[in-house]
Structure formats: C-alpha cells, structure tokens
Amino acid sequence: MRSQGEVSMDWGAAAYRARRLVGVRKRMVPEHLSLALVDAFAERHTLTAAEMRQHGSAETVATILRLVTTAVHGRGHVPAVNGWYRREENGTGYVIDPGFAIAWRAARACDVPLSRA
Numbered sequence: 804m805r806s807q808g809e810v811s812m813d814w815g816a817a818a819y820r821a822r823r824l825v826g827v828r829k830r831m832v833p834e835h836l837s838l839a840l841v842d843a844f845a846e847r848h849t850l851t852a853a854e855m856r857q858h859g860s861a862e863t864v865a866t867i868l869r870l871v872t873t874a875v876h877g878r879g880h881v882p883a884v885n886g887w888y889r890r891e892e893n894g895t896g897y898v899i900d901p902g903f904a905i906a907w908r909a910a911r912a913c914d915v916p917l918s919r920a
Contacts, residue, residue: 812885818906821874821887822914828870832859837867842911844888844897845904851896875903 825837840858844850855864868888872880875887883889887903890896 812900812902814900814902814906815909817875817887817903818910821871821907822910824870824874825867832863832866832870836863837870838911840864840867841871841907844899845907845911848901848904849891849896849898855897 821841825832825841826834829837836859840855843854843858847854852861852864858864859867871887876882881888886900888897888899891898
C-alpha cells in the first residue's frame with residue numbers, strides 16, 4: 804500500500820524515455836556502453852561499483868547513470884522514493900527498482916536490428 808503523497812511511477816514510459824535518451828546522447832557516451840551497463844543492471848538487479856566499472860570508467864558510469872536519471876526523473880538527483888535505482892544501505896552497491904528493470908528489458912526486447920537486405 805502506498806503512503807499518502809507517494810506517486811506511482813509509469814516505468815514503461817520511463818524506460819522508453821531512457822532508451823531514447825541513451826540513443827540521442829551517444830556522443831556523450833557510446834551507445835553500446837550505456838546499453839551494456841543498464842542491461843546488466845536490469846538483468847542482475849544489483850551491481851557493485853566495480854561491476855559497473857566493467858562497462859567504463861567511473862566517469863563514464865556516472866554519466867550513464869545521470870543520463871538515465873534525467874530521462875526518468877528530470878535533472879537532479881535520484882529521488883529517495885520511486886527512484887529508478889538506489890544505493891545499498893551499506894554503500895557498496897546499487898539496486899535497480901524491479902519495475903524499471905522489467906520495463907527496461909521489455910523496451911530492449913523491442914530493439915530490433917535493421918535488416919540490410
């Protein structure tokens with residue numbers, strides 16, 4: 804049950820916006836790096852900072868997280884309630900919202916390579 808004032812998120816729309824922004828901002832971060840990081844996050848549900856850095860430098864990872872955050876929540880920080888991800892309580896890792904993870908995987912399933920026939 805939601806607490807008073809808590810707003811439900813449309814994770815499908817959020818994932819669509821995030822996927823679109825990753826493509827538009829591919830000059831900031833190569834699209835394949837952004838997709839690989841968010842795909843791994845959505846698949847595993849939790850990643851440590853070291854696991855995230857397997858997809859790029861700390862600066863690249865921060866940029867990717869910021870891009871998705873901007874697409875989902877607007878400019879600024881990830882909100883404490885209904886954020887697309889959060890830091891683990893012990894501060895060693897990151898946890899993706901399950902609703903966003905499902906919506907991201909669904910959005911990515913719609914990515915179909917164009918045929919060059």
